[in-house]
Amino acid sequence: MEELGPFRVKSDGRTLYRNPYAWNEAANVLFLESPAGVGFSYSNTTADYGRSGDNKTADDALLFLLNWMERFPEYKGREFYLAGERYADHYVPQLAHAILRHAATAGKASSPINLKGIMIGNAVINDGTDTMGMYDFFWTHALISDEAAEGIRRYCNFSAGGTDSDKCDAATTEADEALQDIDIYNIYAPNCESAGLVTPPITPSIESFDPCTDYYVEAYLNDPDVQRALHANVTRLDHPWSACSDVLRRWTDSATTVLPIIQELLKNDIRVWVYSGDTDGRVPVTSSRYSVNQLQLPVAAKWRPWFSSTQVSCEIAFVVIFSIF
Numbered sequence: 001m002e003e004l005g006p007f008r009v010k011s012d013g014r015t016l017y018r019n020p021y022a023w024n025e026a027a028n029v030l031f032l033e034s035p036a037g038v039g040f041s042y043s044n045t046t047a048d049y050g051r052s053g054d055n056k057t058a059d060d061a062l063l064f065l066l067n068w069m070e071r072f073p074e075y076k077g078r079e080f081y082l083a084g085e086r087y088a089d090h091y092v093p094q095l096a097h098a099i100l101r102h103a104a105t106a107g108k109a110s111s112p113i114n115l116k117g118i119m120i121g122n123a124v125i126n127d128g129t130d131t132m133g134m135y136d137f138f139w140t141h142a143l144i145s146d147e148a149a150e151g152i153r154r155y156c157n158f159s160a161g162g163t164d165s166d167k168c169d170a171a172t173t174e175a176d177e178a179l180q181d182i183d184i185y186n187i188y189a190p191n192c193e194s195a196g197l198v199t200p201p202i203t204p205s206i207e208s209f210d211p212c213t214d215y216y217v218e219a220y221l222n223d224p225d226v227q228r229a230l231h232a233n234v235t236r237l238d239h240p241w242s243a244c245s246d247v248l249r250r251w252t253d254s255a256t257t258v259l260p261i262i263q264e265l266l267k268n269d270i271r272v273w274v275y276s277g278d279t280d281g282r283v284p285v286t287s288s289r290y291s292v293n294q295l296q297l298p299v300a301a302k303w304r305p306w307f308s309s310t311q312v313s314c315e316i317a318f319v320v321i322f323s324i325f
Contacts, residue, residue: 001217005031010201011212013219017204028075030068034061034091037247040221040232053252058094062102065095069112076112081119086283089123090254093261100268117271122283125274126257126291128159133287135175141187143281144175160256183211184281214243259294266297266324275317297322 001009006022009015023029033039035057037049069076084092096118103111124130132152139149151171156164164172183189192212197219204210220226221241227233239247262272274292276285301321 001220002213004029008204009213009216009220010204011198011210011216012201013197013216014223015201016220027081032061032064034064035248036060038245039241040227040237042235042237049247050249051252052248052250054090054094054255055253057091058098061091061095062098065099065113066102073112077114079116080114081117082115083119083121085121085123087124089120089125090258092118092120093125093258093265094255096265096270097261100265100270115270117273118265119273119275121275122277122280123274123288123291124283125262126259126294128162128256129290129294130283130287131158132156133290134282134284135172137281137284137286138175138179140286141281143182143187144178148172148175148178179281182281186211186279187281188279218242259291263295269324292322295322297324299323 001007004019004021004023006019006024007016008019010017033041035041035052036043037052043049082092082096096115099111099113099115103113103115135144135149135152135156138144139146148171151167152175154167155171156162156168181191183191186209189209190211192215195212195215197216202210218241221232233241239245265272274288276283276288278285299320300323301319303318303320306317306319
């Protein structure tokens with residue numbers, strides 16, 4: 001309700017308006033709250049919340065998709081794509097890999113999931129390059145000092161198994177303190193100054209950014225009337241809906257990199273689209289470029305401007321296309 005869905009929530013926390021850029025304008029979109037404990041999703045076994053992790057999330061999501069295909073068989077065999085952002089860019093490649101393993105065991109012809117590709121945005125895919133790319137982004141966008149950036153480059157080792165020195169800790173602390181009043185998920189956006197709802201609602205605009213949308217969505221999805229209409233929270237959960245759940249008490253496994261999985265997907269003719277916004281500082285475009293370069297893929301089409309239509313406008317992006325091995 002804040003990004004690619006069909007509706008947005010107005011500032012009163014009760015009224016919806018349409019999102020003209022919703023992805024369901026172009027495709028059938030299935031949203032999955034995963035792992036169990038996120039959003040309205042839950043487990044009948046409370047202990048599950050203390051043993052969540054990458055592997056269990058992939059296994060549970062595969063089981064869900066297989067059951068969903070049985071419930072809606074008209075979607076079996078249709079072209080299927082997975083998409084996610086940030087840490088979901090662990091979930092997406094790992095789920096795609098689980099789908100391939102299932103197809104290999106069950107027989108590709110009998111698998112109901114016709115996986116064609118994955119899309120991962122501002123992707124957490126390789127810890128070392130992700131972190132270095134983040135601090136490089138901060139420096140190139142004048143968010144941290146030369147001294148902090150130089151200290152990070154000289155003294156920090158973000159690679160798997162790397163150890164940090166006291167000088168690295170001092171440099172990253174200085175950088176983090178410089179960012180404390182900035183929304184690093186959208187570095188040019190204002191911060192939300194008031195978490196209160198506004199009635200009557202402010203006239204919304206898809207084109208302008210409202211930093212308080214988290215609060216509108218949270219109020220909307222915790223409205224009992226809305227939950228009844230959505231057939232959600234029928235078990236009467238003991239916690240409210242929130243954008244970032246604190247129900248999960250422990251994460252048992254987290255890969256330091258999913259690049260080997262991405263390589264395996266490419267070898268199996270699964271298309272991979274890595275995309276990054278240019279104002280997100282948490283997993284920025286520099287991180288994506290550093291991580292993708294680790295794959296050492298041959299370039300099929302060099303870096304060039306890319307437009308969503310033939311009309312040139314301010315909505316410009318850049319693309320580089322890699323070929324499969």
